[in-house]
Amino acid sequence: xxxxxxxxxxxxxxLTLVSASPAMAAxxxxxxxxxxxELLSLSWDELTELKVSGxxxxxxxxxxxxxxxxxxxxxxxxxxGATSLPELLRMAPGMAVARVNSWNWGVSARGFNDLYANKxxxxxxxxxxxxPLISGVYWGQHIPLLQNIxxxxxxxxxxxxxxxxxxxxxxxxxxxxxxxxTEGGLLTAGGGTEERxxxxxxxxxxxxxSTYLRGSVNAVVRDASVDMAGVHNTHDTGDAESxxxxxxxxxxxxxxxxxxxxxxxxxxxxxxxxxxSATPPYWRQDDFGKDGVSGSLQGNWTHQFDGERELRVNMAxxxxxxxxxxxxxxxxHYNLDIQHSQPLFGNHRLMWGLNYQIIDDRFDNSLxxxxxxxxxxxHNIGLFAQDNIELLDNLQLTLGNRVEHFxxxxxxxxxxxxxxxxxxxxxxxxxxxxxAVALPNRAQQSIRLFLPVPGQQSLFFLADANQDMRTENVxxxxxxxxxxxxxRLDLDSTLFYNVYDRIQGVKVAGFTxxxxxxxxxxxxxxxxxxxxxxxxxxxxxxxxxYRVSHDWRLQASYTGIRFDNEADNRQPWFLDPLAEESxxxxxxxxxRSMLDLTDDIELDAWLRYVDRIxxxxxxxxxxxxxDLRLGWHPAKNLELSLVGQNLLDGQRPEFNDALYIPVSxxxxxxxxxxxxxxx
Amino acid sequence: xxxxxxxxxxxxxxxxxxxxxxxxxxxxxxxxxxKTAYLFxxxxxxxxxxxxxxxxxxxxxSPLRKFLPVLEGQTIDGAPVHVAVEAxxxxxxxxxxxxxxxxxxxxxxxxxARAGHVLLVGDSDGFAAAGGMVQFSLRDNKLKLVVNLAPxxxxxxxxxxxxxxxxxLIE
Numbered sequence: 001x002x003x004x005x006x007x008x009x010x011x012x013x014x015l016t017l018v019s020a021s022p023a024m025a026a027x028x029x030x031x032x033x034x035x036x037x038e039l040l041s042l043s044w045d046e047l048t049e050l051k052v053s054g055x056x057x058x059x060x061x062x063x064x065x066x067x068x069x070x071x072x073x074x075x076x077x078x079x080x081g082a083t084s085l086p087e088l089l090r091m092a093p094g095m096a097v098a099r100v101n102s103w104n105w106g107v108s109a110r111g112f113n114d115l116y117a118n119k120x121x122x123x124x125x126x127x128x129x130x131x132p133l134i135s136g137v138y139w140g141q142h143i144p145l146l147q148n149i150x151x152x153x154x155x156x157x158x159x160x161x162x163x164x165x166x167x168x169x170x171x172x173x174x175x176x177x178x179x180x181x182t183e184g185g186l187l188t189a190g191g192g193t194e195e196r197x198x199x200x201x202x203x204x205x206x207x208x209x210s211t212y213l214r215g216s217v218n219a220v221v222r223d224a225s226v227d228m229a230g231v232h233n234t235h236d237t238g239d240a241e242s243x244x245x246x247x248x249x250x251x252x253x254x255x256x257x258x259x260x261x262x263x264x265x266x267x268x269x270x271x272x273x274x275x276x277s278a279t280p281p282y283w284r285q286d287d288f289g290k291d292g293v294s295g296s297l298q299g300n301w302t303h304q305f306d307g308e309r310e311l312r313v314n315m316a317x318x319x320x321x322x323x324x325x326x327x328x329x330x331x332x333h334y335n336l337d338i339q340h341s342q343p344l345f346g347n348h349r350l351m352w353g354l355n356y357q358i359i360d361d362r363f364d365n366s367l368x369x370x371x372x373x374x375x376x377x378x379h380n381i382g383l384f385a386q387d388n389i390e391l392l393d394n395l396q397l398t399l400g401n402r403v404e405h406f407x408x409x410x411x412x413x414x415x416x417x418x419x420x421x422x423x424x425x426x427x428x429x430x431x432x433x434x435x436a437v438a439l440p441n442r443a444q445q446s447i448r449l450f451l452p453v454p455g456q457q458s459l460f461f462l463a464d465a466n467q468d469m470r471t472e473n474v475x476x477x478x479x480x481x482x483x484x485x486x487x488r489l490d491l492d493s494t495l496f497y498n499v500y501d502r503i504q505g506v507k508v509a510g511f512t513x514x515x516x517x518x519x520x521x522x523x524x525x526x527x528x529x530x531x532x533x534x535x536x537x538x539x540x541x542x543x544x545x546y547r548v549s550h551d552w553r554l555q556a557s558y559t560g561i562r563f564d565n566e567a568d569n570r571q572p573w574f575l576d577p578l579a580e581e582s583x584x585x586x587x588x589x590x591x592r593s594m595l596d597l598t599d600d601i602e603l604d605a606w607l608r609y610v611d612r613i614x615x616x617x618x619x620x621x622x623x624x625x626x627d628l629r630l631g632w633h634p635a636k637n638l639e640l641s642l643v644g645q646n647l648l649d650g651q652r653p654e655f656n657d658a659l660y661i662p663v664s665x666x667x668x669x670x671x672x673x674x675x676x677x678x679x
Numbered sequence: 680x681x682x683x684x685x686x687x688x689x690x691x692x693x694x695x696x697x698x699x700x701x702x703x704x705x706x707x708x709x710x711x712x713x714k715t716a717y718l719f720x721x722x723x724x725x726x727x728x729x730x731x732x733x734x735x736x737x738x739x740x741s742p743l744r745k746f747l748p749v750l751e752g753q754t755i756d757g758a759p760v761h762v763a764v765e766a767x768x769x770x771x772x773x774x775x776x777x778x779x780x781x782x783x784x785x786x787x788x789x790x791x792a793r794a795g796h797v798l799l800v801g802d803s804d805g806f807a808a809a810g811g812m813v814q815f816s817l818r819d820n821k822l823k824l825v826v827n828l829a830p831x832x833x834x835x836x837x838x839x840x841x842x843x844x845x846x847x848l849i850e
Contacts (some may be wrong), residue, residue: 032708032712037749039713040749047716051820052822178819596841600840
């Protein structure tokens with residue numbers, strides 16, 4: 001009985017193969033010609049970046065991804081005139097990027113934007129750079145040499161089954177150039193009114209036939225922003241320096257090794273948080289800047305077995321040390337990631353892997369800011385499996401799940417199912433349902449924050465952590481359609497509906513009579529953080545790419561998002577329980593034009609519109625922003641450029657964080673000049 | 680029963696192998712698809728002494744023969760591109776001539792190219808050093824260009840700085 005069934009299944013499988021194969025062969029030539037004519041619409045710069053073998057070009061991989069994906073290329077980066085990572089992310093639909101001050105940004109995908117946005121996983125070459133203290137990224141502390149970046153992959157929507165907890169609303173992977181691609185020298189330097197000075201040196205060398213090494217150092221000095229009145233500066237100047245080494249080696253035909261080391265030092269100034277004392281003046285505003293060093297080492301080994309089987313091992317170690325007037329931290333973070341993929345019978349491709357992380361930290365507490373316990377070690381373990389099933393020639397199903405065990409919350413599961421259908425070579429439709437979780441972080445578990453209530457001088461609050469904080473989670477439904485209208489024009493659209501549960505909220509628990517701060521003479525509000533809220537969101541994301549000619553490319557993206565949440569107003573909320581509705585712009589638009597005026601002169605423009613928001617009771621009006629860049633190549637290895645940023649306003653606010661950065665800042669118009677020389 | 684099962688199984692394996700082989704050849708094609716796109720750009724990044732129709736010619740056995748026809752009828756600044764892959768056609772009518780082997784780069788061909796303002800392109804080792812004008816070379820999985828400026832100049836051709844920026848020059 002069983003064998004009859006087996007035969008029937010096998011026969012069915014073979015039939016599919018037999019019927020598919022001749023069709024494939026016939027299509028092959030037509031496809032080859034078709035994909036050649038697709039290449040013809042690329043610009044010269046795009047074309048010369050393409051690889052000869054290996055994965056198909058990025059646009060093609062993105063096209064076949066059953067998820068909302070967007071790629072920022074090296075050319076996009078060079079021609080944007082941007083000088084920091086978060087500014088680049090403004091190109092991608094679905095991303096919310098708002099500058100708080102010189103060194104701080106709120107960056108999030110699909111809403112929930114905040115200085116401490118906790119629903120976005122960010123990686124550099126596969127190593128997570130989000131900070132386990134806040135489950136967010138301190139963007140000012142990451143200053144990679146932008147010329148080292150090959151591309152930035154932006155994935156919106158949950159991808160917890162691949163990238164683990166915190167890839168709730170998206171995952172960003174910053175892919176740096178292989179050392180083999182950066183032989184020789186590069187010197188770049190620039191300066192201007194806001195980006196006071198920045199620059200770097202890179203040198204790469206071939207060590208043997210199959211091994212390359214490069215090193216780079218770079219630095220940036222940034223001017224302060226201006227206060228809300230537009231009169232005084234907000235003292236948020238600072239500087240950061242970074243060194244990076246990368247070694248790439250083809251150990252054998254089947255083994256590939258990558259080793260990377262990065263050290264970054266920063267001194268970010270600014271009025272951050274007031275220190276409380278039990279005696280007058282109780283609090284003061286001063287330069288509470290952050291001084292820190294972080295270093296990481298990572299190794300990535302890939303082994304190719306027979307029969308398209310592949311094993312990937314990634315190990316990373318990151319050490320972070322910083323100090324502020326209020327606090328000091330030292331943390332070691334170890335990460336081991338193993339991933340194996342292999343074709344199974346017929347049309348299945350199985351990928352499985354495991355992840356193990358140790359996070360060991362230690363804090364020096366003060367009256368204002370403390371963490372209890374002050375020393376803690378987390379052990380997090382994850383196990384995942386994903387099956388890619390080719391149901392039909394043009395229909396692919398992906399089923400995946402990850403189970404993880406976290407020190408704080410125990411077991412979690414992050415399943416996901418996705419389907420992509422290609423009814424015609426110019427159309428791709430995909431759909432996905434997935435669940436993902438955001439972990440309570442070290443801060444939510446153990447913080448003790450004692451500060452004046454924003455805007456008040458005689459009322460204080462004490463926020464105590466919640467040991468019972470559980471994971472926030474989302475169930476997301478997504479639909480996408482990619483339409484290649486012609487060889488020159490393509491359109492990518494996504495609809496999503498997200499249901500979030502157990503979202504963090506902050507309530508006023510009452511006045512505890514200063515039991516927690518004995519001797520303190522002023523009233524203290526007791527705050528409690530918990531999984532109090534439910535939120536729903538839905539939205540539309542559009543991206544269009546139009547290659548007008550070889551010399552002119554246009555790119556547009558649009559994001560529309562709405563939130564549906566209810567809050568019980570009888571509760572004494574401390575922070576706005578409907579924050580998502582007001583903090584996230586309902587509409588945002590980005591339009592870029594990249595034009596070659598002559599073979600040596602480039603003129604690039606970037607126009608953005610962001611809808612109005614209200615953050616911490618501060619109204620931030622909608623704005624239109626324009627950046628212009630003029631690039632000139634006077635000689636073969638030389639590039640000069642002039643950039644004007646935020647040209648339409650003298651200054652404008654983009655975000656606010658009254659709780660931790662008591663002085664609100666505005667982003668100013670800026671001009672800068674840059675030179676790049678290859679040798 | 681068992682024999683039938685094994686036959687079916689081996690058939691399946693064989694078919695899968697055939698499919699894999701087809702996929703492999705498609706990966707090799709990519710190099711020549713890229714070269715085709717490069718040739719299209721060369722037509723745009725080269726300046727001829729006087730305006731002329733763009734004719735891209737091929738001599739010798741190269742996988743490029745399969746892809747080059749894609750360029751037929753494409754336009755550059757409104758002017759149509761033509762492709763000539765027949766071996767007997769004269770060199771005089773070509774604006775770009777791709778030579779599949781260094782052996783095809785005879786003194787006669789070089790002289791005709793110089794006099795007729797033809798851009799000579801090849802992809803075999805040492806093509807540029809042997810007097811060719813633009814040579815493709817494969818390095819680190821990307822296409823690189825080697826340009827020999829002397830024959831380019833003597834054919835009264837001007838290559839755009841955009842092209843020269845990414846090329847290795849032989850002076």
